[in-house]
Amino acid sequence: MGILGRAFADALGLLWNMDPALVETVILTLQVTLVALVIALAVGIPIGAAIGLTRHLPGRWLIVPLIYTGMGLPPVTVGLFAYLVLSNQGPLGSLGWLFTPAGMIVAQTIIAFPLVVGLTMAAVQGVDPNLPVQMLSLGATKRQVATVTLLEARVGVTAAVVAAYGAIISEVGAVMLVGGNIEGETRVLTTAIVLETRRGNFALAMALGIILLGLAFLTNFAFHRLQVHQGAR
């Protein structure tokens, strides 16, 4: 059995035993990812919908390329930025969020936000422009028009959620810089994989990798079921 095979077998053993440190890392990963995702969605979806629905938006020529750039932000750059802002000398240093899960959530929210805004905007723009007119004619308020249009674009909006989730759960550079990979405090799956690989603990690193993939797959499977169900209507 090669090194890969041995690592894989050990990984299954670790998973089977539900190692407490492993469980802690998984829980923190999910907490940080989901809180950052929820914040990015709560702020990003309304903004993306507003940009998508406002045909004559002043400054669109600048706003849209900025959002697209944001969708490809290098996470490590975001991490550096968040690190500087949250460090003692930084403008938000007094919060004491550096090397805490709160700081990691800040960094991941920044990474997820442009993805949510950009893909929501694109999804809403893909809805027939006559639909809002028809809804107004049926007596909708502007807010109701936005809600109906978002629901109509739900398959695309779900894609925004999936993309943002995938980007932040798999992200390592920003959480490493801002979180510091402190055991029991800020260690998440990705930073733990880096650490254990460097230590030569390939079995543990592989176990973490399998769990990370499993989490990503399960969540995306759920999102996909949702999308299929929505698409059927």
Place this chain on the structure above:
Amino acid sequence: MTAAYELADVRHCYGDRCVVDIPVLEVRNGEILGLVGPSGAGKSTLLRLLDFLETPTQGRITYASTEIDGDASLANRRDVTTVFQRPMLLKRTVAANVRIGLKLRGLDTKDSSTERWLDRLGLTDLADAPARTLSAGEAQRVALARALVVEPSVLLLDEPTGNLDPYNVGLLEEIVRSENAERGTTIVVVTHDVFQARRLADRTGLMVSGRMVELTDTEAFFSAPQQPQTAAFVRGDLLI
């Protein structure tokens, strides 16, 4: 009989091109008004003004004795609804599409009105079908049910049967006529089918280049038009 709408010196322009230019127009309460004319005559824009989707560049629109100043109130907007040539259904079930107007108004969607309208338009068996699977005729029947379930005072129809087969045209016209007779709903129908105007309308108007060339009782409009353009249009000549 009072007026549903009174228009005074209404002009609607995009830049220096005026697509609607109507010095005076009264839409009577409870009538079926037909509007015919060539494409680009401003008929659809006039309907958009009557549906308060746009505010005229100039002039005054009075609806139900209330002068509309700027944006119409939500109550006025909810009193009027349009069925467009393309039904624009939501990616939901047929029943959910029919209910949407009730939902937007925060009304009870569980009462029997949705079922009644589905039944009236022969859609009961399709109630749970996704709207995207419907034929053009079925989809337009859904659009009409969706518009009428909210019991509007005014129903605007913009080429409602443009793409439909005779069976669906007949069904839709029958519903429109009985809605007008039973509830006194005011109806304005834009059509390029002069025969449809003749079948449905109490009064018919010819619009050309944003202006109302002639507006009179449908019978007179077709049998004794006063304007040469009307006579030509009724004969089937091309108007430019």
